[in-house]
Amino acid sequence: MNKIFKVGLIGCGHIAETYFRGQQYFNNFKIIACADIDQKAADKCAKLYNIKSKTVLEILKDNEIEVILNLTIPQSHYSVSKKVLTSGKHVYSEKPLATYFAKGKELVSLAKKK
């Protein structure tokens, strides 16, 4: 049986819906909680998809979650992905990895270390 990764979503905006649809086509991940800098956006998303709404800090501390899906705005990709990696979780980020090449390289190096 395939492993099903428990995923936490950060960034409950327009593109999130595509990933909720996508999880139906793949049998290897399930979004179980969401968070956003705007708590109302997280609460709305959680209600719509029947998952848990958390703060960003709570989702990073949730031991059940192995992977964070970073769907924040490009300007937040670096800071959010860095927080995820330092919290000991895997991160899957929307493009771009970061808005500066050096910051992107830093994330790749951190991910390799972690």
Ligand SMILES: NC(=O)c1ccc[n+]([C@@H]2O[C@H](COP(=O)([O-])OP(=O)(O)OC[C@H]3O[C@@H](n4cnc5c(N)ncnc54)[C@H](O)[C@@H]3O)[C@@H](O)[C@H]2O)c1
């Ligand atoms: N919309 C599209 O068609 C589309 C297509 C491909 C890729 N993308 C990429 O997906 C990402 C998200 O796009 P979108 O259209 O859903 O954006 P959006 O602006 O609709 O949603 C982004 C969400 O992230 C939240 N956010 C921002 N900074 C945050 C932070 N530091 N911590 C927590 N939450 C934060 C915002 O409050 C917002 O709810 C972008 O990187 C974009 O380039 C979007």
